Amino acid sequence: MNTMTKVEHTEHHGPAAGISRWFYTTNHKDIGTLYLWFSFAMFLTGGCMALMIRAELFQPGLQLIQPDFFNQMTTMHGLIMVFGAVMPAFVGLANWMLPMMVGAPDMALPRMNNWSFWILPFAFAMMLSTLFMDGGAPNFGWTFYAPLSTTYAPPSVTYFIFAVHMMGISSIMGAINIIATILNMRAPGMTMMKLPLFVWTWLITAFLLIAVMPVLAGVVTMMLMDIHFGTSFFNAAGGGDPVLFQHVFWFFGHPEVYIMILPAFGIVSEIIPTFARKRLFGYSSMVYATSSIAFLSFIVWAHHMFTVGLPLMGELFFMYATMLIAVPTGVKVFNWVATMFRGSMTFETPMLFAVAFVVLFTIGGFSGLMLAIAPADFQYHDTYFVVAHFHYVLVPGAVFAIMAGVYYWLPKWTGHYYPETMGKVHFWCSFVGVNLTFFPMHFIGLAGMPRRIPDYALQFADFNMVASIGAFIFGFSQLIFLVLIIKTIRGGSPATPEVWDEPEGLEWTIPSPAPYHTFTTPPEVK
């Protein structure tokens, strides 16, 4: 043991010089930064694709892009935002914050941590390269239903499949690392029920990732076999079933949506108490609610398939199981509101994003409840109502929470306060843009406008125009965010160790910016 301690002490230096620091690093803060910048780059890339879609939908008729390219854009937009923007952003935040929150010197498996990250740029390079291939990029939607993605797919689907495999490897290794860190690297006295909620939600998210990413790998493997090796998993002519694809995909896909929202719950549960200057209401109920949501997420997948022809018992089971999720989710929303109740609240940018999250995510939750009602879903299925629903939970939901987290922890990372007014401008532009984009989609969806179609009937024109204007407002206001982050990294008024007004948590006990190595000797937690 003594020899080991000596070796360790040669480690107490800052980051390596030069660009190689970023390639070879084993430091959780460096890797967190890499994840966050990668995610932001993908967010802008996927965002440009969304703007192309919205530009085409600005008015009825075909103006700018061909239908096949439109399909490629919707597909790539979805894949990039889910796997390239939202998931890596949360992993980046986890990398930065989890070790500091549990009082650990680093992630449990630092080299594997680096590998988890560096697989991603290669995976997405391969995914994006399909845009330049013969036959174009995948055009079957981000849910890649068979037989669109098998019998009728462009040749580039093979590369898409391998890109998904690479992302899966990356996510599984990242999740293993997070679980090992939380279970094994906590400082003495940091018991499970003292863990900050961001840590708890990530623990459960990591479990979900390890449980369902292999299932995604399985389903794309079956696709590969069907396309190239003559099997008939998704072909009824050989006794298989295209609906089997949907079952396996959504067995992955539903937990996946919680993978994208549970860490958001965690971030919001950190921020609201700080700016309400009250302890979080119902800590343990938050933990139990998160666990229940994770459990339920495994038995609701077929609510995405109500119109595919399920047996009646299936429709009923998946309808009721899905509605049950509203209970733990309601507990969470109640707790956030109760935390704010009679708090001495201030509305700095992180809090603005967090409060907007609570309100707008709840709207997305309610439209989810509407979709959970099987007979009603027969009307809503594959319309813009669905698009409105999941964009409400993902954009003002997951993405707003990520932005809230970035504003909340940016002073800790950089040692500078961000320019508050600029942050607020970014918030209000995003808030207005998001609602202009997605709220009208509820109406056109209920009126019957189908999703994933580049043209539409005249009566949908006004709302589509509003949505497109909103999308451009939202898209371009992210440049404010980019400028703000660069400005804050470069300088600004120095941040105190606490940054905010007496926030809770170990990360606020260390200086800002957080030193390159923190907690090399574990802190004592009381």
Added chain:
Amino acid sequence: MSHETYYVPAQSRWPILASIALFLLAYGAGTLINGLKTQTGDTGLLLLLAGAFMMSLILIGWFRHVINESIDGKFSPQADLSFRWGMSWFIFSEIMFFVAFFGALFYVRTLAVPWLGGEGEKGVSNMLWQGFEAQWPLLTTPDMEQFPGASAVIDPWHLPLLNTAILISSSFTITLAHHALKAQRRSALILWHGVTIILGIIFLFFQATEYIEAYQELGLTLHSGIYGATFFILTGFHGLHVTLGTLMLIIIWLRVLKGHFTPDSHFGYEAVAWYWHFVDVVWVGLFLFVYVF
């Protein structure tokens, strides 16, 4: 719990090199597979081989690096526990990979095929191929021109039963070897571990024999409809895992010969043993649900 200083390795070149190798593997495999029909997969094959070669070198180098760190005593009991959590959750992810294929098998057996045959609540799908009769194993597919069914399936009570006995015994022999390691009975360790490797190789040999029989005599192929598809994807991925497991057993045996393990520090050994038990358990599932029932 121990809270000695945790070993945080310095910068490392292995991960990014491994990412490049993985990219070559994936891009190569994609190009190769896409070129199969037109015989234009040569560049793909080249990239794939380059990636595989690079990845093998990296794995050897990376593991050697970690082994040297372990020998230098850099890993505290806490780091050891991190490795244990890591390996356990990795095996859990592998289990979930097989769950996807088992799920597909159960779904087609109990729902999709009976529906196609006109049974059950969605029996209306029988109108697609009227006269198609549901059976399992599915020897006559709905469209026999596109997916010619097999003439028969593998008899579970010959090679598969033998293979079950072999794999279960190998789980016992690896446990005997592990006990010998803990009791510092070196020759017993080497012997029982060697027996485990031989059992693994025999298993693989029998699986290969069975595949040849399936293709040449029974017409049971990837093309022979959903029975062949589920049969080969489940046994095939299991076979790949046994191959990987056997390789791991061989490597760990060489490490035993080099004297890398002590009774109280041999996580690498245990990890391989866990993995071997995992492929064994998956096989029992396969034997029951693919071959017997």
